[in-house]
Amino acid sequence: MSDTNENDHFPQLTSDSTPGTGADASISKEHGLAYWESISADENGMLGGIPSVAGFANTSKIDLQGSRNFLAKFGIGSKSKPGLKHCQRILEGGAGVGRITEGLLTELLDEEKDGKVDVVEPIAKFTAKLQGKRGVGKVYVMGLEEWVPEFKYDLVWTQWCVGHLTDEQLAEYLKRCKSALTEDGLIVIKENTTVLGNDEFDAEDSSVTRGEETFQKIFQKAGLKIVRAEFQKGFPQTRTMKLLPVRMYALKP
Numbered sequence: 001m002s003d004t005n006e007n008d009h010f011p012q013l014t015s016d017s018t019p020g021t022g023a024d025a026s027i028s029k030e031h032g033l034a035y036w037e038s039i040s041a042d043e044n045g046m047l048g049g050i051p052s053v054a055g056f057a058n059t060s061k062i063d064l065q066g067s068r069n070f071l072a073k074f075g076i077g078s079k080s081k082p083g084l085k086h087c088q089r090i091l092e093g094g095a096g097v098g099r100i101t102e103g104l105l106t107e108l109l110d111e112e113k114d115g116k117v118d119v120v121e122p123i124a125k126f127t128a129k130l131q132g133k134r135g136v137g138k139v140y141v142m143g144l145e146e147w148v149p150e151f152k153y154d155l156v157w158t159q160w161c162v163g164h165l166t167d168e169q170l171a172e173y174l175k176r177c178k179s180a181l182t183e184d185g186l187i188v189i190k191e192n193t194t195v196l197g198n199d200e201f202d203a204e205d206s207s208v209t210r211g212e213e214t215f216q217k218i219f220q221k222a223g224l225k226i227v228r229a230e231f232q233k234g235f236p237q238t239r240t241m242k243l244l245p246v247r248m249y250a251l252k253p
């Protein structure tokens with residue numbers, strides 16, 4: 001994990017090269033969904049078993065705090081932090097059991113205006129835990145590639161799931177998110193990135209881990225600009241285990 005990169009600035013690409021290197025061609029939706037159906041509906045399952053490894057129990061807490069700090073740089077935060085603005089409607093893409101929805105996003109809502117977090121997640125046993133919870137709005141049990149917006153969003157948060165989409169599907173999803181943003185709305189993609197910058201296919205869950213260049217090309221194709229990008233800092237590591245670099249990209253039209 002890198003310890004530099006406080007708001008790395010990305011040059012906006014000028015070429016019109018199409019995203020990706022072809023690693024996404026190996027993605028099988030059926031295989032990916034079958035993998036997630038076999039995973040337990042809890043935080044440990046959502047994080048690939050990492051929290052159960054000695055020394056890594058706080059991974060989710062550190063992740064959520066990193067996200068909270070990132071959003072505060074855009075003036076977005078909870079009521080407990082004076083001066084920060086709240087959201088009327090938020091979307092979480094690929095929400096799993098709602099680790100982020102419940103651990104971060106609902107605290108950003110403007111409750112006086114009956115704010116809601118809508119979630120998109122294809123595995124019904126994961127979303128079952130979220131239905132009817134405080135602050136949770138519409139639950140779309142489907143993949144991001146199928147989702148079509150019905151509301152306007154102040155914030156769209158999508159984390160640790162876009163590797164299940166092809167480059168083309170991800171660009172199209174982001175275009176739909178863009179069309180659903182409120183005037184000052186923000187899209188955040190928080191994902192693993194490869195150490196060497198190439199794209200890598202993982203046959204176990206049928207997903208792709210992308211390099212930075214591919215993300216940049218996809219964002220450009222969706223008509224989005226990177227307004228801020230940071231690495232998540234502070235994840236645990238041991239002599240034998242280290243998480244992949246996790247990057248937060250804040251995007252705007």
Ligand SMILES: C[S@@+](CC[C@H](N)C(=O)[O-])C[C@H]1O[C@@H](n2cnc3c(N)ncnc32)[C@H](O)[C@@H]1O
Nearest residue numbers: 036046094095096099123143144159160161164
């Ligand atoms: C690593 S988990 C992360 C869940 C959640 N974002 C979090 O950080 O706690 C990946 C999630 O992506 C979901 N997923 C798989 N295919 C998807 C797709 N096509 N669209 C949206 N989500 C998908 C899985 O069901 C799973 O809930």
